[in-house]
Amino acid sequence: MTGRHEKGVMSMETAASASHTTTGEAGRKLELYFGPQHLGMVGNFSITLEVEGDRIRKATANPGYLHRGFEKLMEYRTWIQNFPLVCRVNVVEPDSMEMIYAMGVEKLAGIEVPERAHFVRSIYLELARVGSHLFGLWAYANMLGFDTVAQWAMYHRDLVLDLFEELTGGRVYHIYIWPGGVRRDFPKGFKDKIVSTLHSIGGCVPDYDTAFFNNRLFYDRSAGIGTVGCEEAKRMGATGQTLRATGVDFDIRKVDPYAAYDRVDWDVPTREDGDAYSRIWVVRDEMIESVHMIFKLLEAMPDGEVYHRIPNPFKWDIPKGEAYVRCESSRGELGLYLVSDGGDKPHRVHFRTPSYTNGLVILEKMLEGASIADVGNIMISLYVVAPEIDR
Amino acid sequence: MSGALKKGIEATFRDARVETPGDGRVTVFVPAESVPAVVHYLKERGFDHLTMVSCVDRPDDGELEVVYILSSYTNDPRLHVIVKARVPREGGGLGTVIGVFPNAEPYEREIHELFGANFEGHGRLIPLFLEREYAIPPFRKDFDSRKYVEETFDSIPAVQDE
Numbered sequence A: 001m002t003g004r005h006e007k008g009v010m011s012m013e014t015a016a017s018a019s020h021t022t023t024g025e026a027g028r029k030l031e032l033y034f035g036p037q038h039l040g041m042v043g044n045f046s047i048t049l050e051v052e053g054d055r056i057r058k059a060t061a062n063p064g065y066l067h068r069g070f071e072k073l074m075e076y077r078t079w080i081q082n083f084p085l086v087c088r089v090n091v092v093e094p095d096s097m098e099m100i101y102a103m104g105v106e107k108l109a110g111i112e113v114p115e116r117a118h119f120v121r122s123i124y125l126e127l128a129r130v131g132s133h134l135f136g137l138w139a140y141a142n143m144l145g146f147d148t149v150a151q152w153a154m155y156h157r158d159l160v161l162d163l164f165e166e167l168t169g170g171r172v173y174h175i176y177i178w179p180g181g182v183r184r185d186f187p188k189g190f191k192d193k194i195v196s197t198l199h200s201i202g203g204c205v206p207d208y209d210t211a212f213f214n215n216r217l218f219y220d221r222s223a224g225i226g227t228v229g230c231e232e233a234k235r236m237g238a239t240g241q242t243l244r245a246t247g248v249d250f251d252i253r254k255v256d257p258y259a260a261y262d263r264v265d266w267d268v269p270t271r272e273d274g275d276a277y278s279r280i281w282v283v284r285d286e287m288i289e290s291v292h293m294i295f296k297l298l299e300a301m302p303d304g305e306v307y308h309r310i311p312n313p314f315k316w317d318i319p320k321g322e323a324y325v326r327c328e329s330s331r332g333e334l335g336l337y338l339v340s341d342g343g344d345k346p347h348r349v350h351f352r353t354p355s356y357t358n359g360l361v362i363l364e365k366m367l368e369g370a371s372i373a374d375v376g377n378i379m380i381s382l383y384v385v386a387p388e389i390d391r
Numbered sequence B: 001m002s003g004a005l006k007k008g009i010e011a012t013f014r015d016a017r018v019e020t021p022g023d024g025r026v027t028v029f030v031p032a033e034s035v036p037a038v039v040h041y042l043k044e045r046g047f048d049h050l051t052m053v054s055c056v057d058r059p060d061d062g063e064l065e066v067v068y069i070l071s072s073y074t075n076d077p078r079l080h081v082i083v084k085a086r087v088p089r090e091g092g093g094l095g096t097v098i099g100v101f102p103n104a105e106p107y108e109r110e111i112h113e114l115f116g117a118n119f120e121g122h123g124r125l126i127p128l129f130l131e132r133e134y135a136i137p138p139f140r141k142d143f144d145s146r147k148y149v150e151e152t153f154d155s156i157p158a159v160q161d162e
Helices: A070-076 A094-109 A115-144 A147-168 A190-202 A205-213 A216-222 A230-235 A240-244 A276-300 A354-367 A372-381 A386-390 B002-012 B032-044 B104-115 B145-152
Strands: A018-023 A027-034 A046-052 A055-062 A321-329 A332-340 A348-352 B017-019 B025-029 B049-058 B063-071 B080-088 B093-095 B118-120
Touching (some): A046 A354, A055 A372, A070 A348, A070 B145, A094 A332, A115 A147, A115 A190, A115 A216, A115 A276, A115 A372, A147 A190, A190 A276, A205 A276, A230 A240, A240 A332, A276 A372, A332 A354, A332 B063, A348 B049, A354 A372, A354 A386, A354 B104, B002 B017, B002 B025, B002 B032, B032 B063, B032 B080, B032 B093, B049 B104, B063 B104, B104 B118
Parallel strands (some): B025 B080, B093 B118
Antiparallel strands (some): A027 A046, A046 A055, A332 A348, B017 B025, B049 B063
């Protein structure tokens, strides 16, 4: 076992910004620590960069600042007690975590979900996607210096959080999806509130386009940055925007539909170039597609129950077995490998989070040869969320 | 599809056992030393997406079960192949699959750190998440989290059970 220092994390001796070694004619090689305290860093995550001039020779990702051992903790708690833990795995978009865990439990226990609940879940998850993408847009625009656009995105995300507050009682963590359906039906007049909120956000898309997406500065700072080809992305296990920005229309909602995603017609936005510019455009197009999808789902939503009764959750033994379930979170393929030994607690829980592959494999690869100034740009365009990596 | 796959795997790897429960899942049980070859075989047959690598502790059998979940980007993405290999809990090891799927790298590191399984040929089996040293790898069933917390952080008053 080696300690933190050998992993390349800052220790007292090397904290004086950088340590250096000289290498012949090539000049001075420096080791540079990027994060966890850095303006361009998305959270509790750091990267050790080996640089020559302002070019990066080698990058090493250092996760672990947020490792809370949730998967182990979940083995000590009953199936239902785990809901407050799963949503905290991804702080920015807790809803798809609830969904994946509920899907896993339903598959193991053989629980059916009412048709209306499928629609409610889909609408709820798409609202979460819009909220999460707006948060991502805030981070990206802020990092590039587009402060105004960043503040707009944060404001509009707050409008989505208002909807969540009314529906579930919580703004950030909702614990709304439950094995067998959802906790409660839409309150009176909620449909109209969703429509008016989405209209007021959608009405600002031209402003976003003028100020940001069609802005020359955005193009100059992101085109050709962090480029990955389609075959290379597949080889490294990419999913989500990282893959869709290379022209592959791979989306779990389409290829392995769950909830009500196969009940309405919608498109998977893609781009061809595989760079940061393409990834952020895919995010924009996905937000708009989600809004259209919510309108269609609201239209097609049937009446009926939103919840099938489950056995007493405090004395609930789930049959022995294993399940692998997956859904499309706002960052890519989210999977859950769940093993039950027939008891009232899980035997093993393991999440496959999209940021794990993006932040530990693809990021290291993309940073090789990049400029120091582009580290934050590449990292945020890959949509890396630290709590999802560490779990 | 899964019937032909079952025949193909069993014909190529005589020590492999294939189960098809019929919910879009194919489970392949293989000995630890065949894992890289089986994973490579599956990749050649269209399972080009290594979704995740996981590990399950089986203390009753004295073994760790390493689980590779594969699917495809193109043909029938609903179909999953779950490759399972068992290694002894003490000193157990298996070959790395980084050569076939580079994204296995952090997963293997994590399993080495949290469960104690060794991956030969990995090259960077240094800690991924943890900064302390543990007598037992902490995700094993015999590692008691509560006891560890009480012993290690006893200066902080813990919430008492009634």
